[in-house]
């Protein structure tokens with residue numbers, strides 16, 4: 001009966017458009033309300049809750065690396081929506097083949113699905129008593145940013161930046177250990193100084209011997225797909241930078257080089273130089 005009603009509603013092209021729009025809107029409203037419930041009640045600014053930070057930046061810039069380090073430094077979960085998508089893909093659940101097509105073309109997953117995945121992760125965080133979060137890869141559209149802004153206070157948004165030639169090389173050099181999940185990079189980036197810009201040297205981050213034979217490459221880290229992801233970033237995610245800039249929340253951070261140098265400068269920019277656990281996290 002419900003199906004019949006829908007068919008009647010969709011009789012004309014105009015009503016079909018309305019129905020589809022309404023349906024997508026309704027799905028997004030449901031996902032937003034799930035996101036709101038997945039966040040702790042009364043999560044306003046102040047002591048008693050962990051930081052609520054967001055990392056923005058192009059594919060390959062190193063969001064995952066620095067977000068993971070900061071999350072262990074500050075004791076808050078690092079939530080990467082790309083990881084949530086990859087978990088969903090490997091679970092071979094009902095969504096996985098649809099998601100695999102989108103990811104392997106370098107496109108974005110719908111706001112509704114990504115917000116559902118994020119809500120589930122935040123619910124788990126609540127259940128485990130985790131406080132705060134560092135989001136990596138979310139929000140990626142202005143719509144996602146508006147929804148997040150509607151349900152919680154984001155304290156700070158760190159926009160990581162790196163030259164485009166380095167981004168592509170870093171994505172193509174990325175390797176993951178299929179056994180321990182460790183992230184490595186075999187690219188050695190050495191961009192000569194030019195037009196007043198300093199030389200940039202980023203040494204490879206090689207795996208330990210026990211991981212060497214188990215390295216895999218992400219299926220979306222091919223040159224063609226990386227270029228498409230960069231295009232999609234410029235199109236859909238660049239405006240998110242302005243969204244937070246206009247709210248005074250954006251910290252721009254140009255990566256100066258490899259991890260040791262960049263990490264120290266990032267800590268300085270975040271006023272975390274004297275943080276007690278700094279050395280442990282950086283080890």
Ligand SMILES: Nc1ncnc2c1ncn2[C@@H]1O[C@H](COP(=O)(O)OP(=O)(O)O)[C@@H](O)[C@H]1O
Pocket residue numbers: 058059060081082083085102103106107108109110111114136137138139140141144220229
């Ligand atoms: N917030 C999001 N909105 C839509 N799609 C997303 C989002 N986060 C991740 N994805 C999907 O997962 C893929 C991998 O994400 P991620 O690991 O963050 O990649 P990247 O290295 O491009 O930053 C993206 O290309 C996209 O298809």
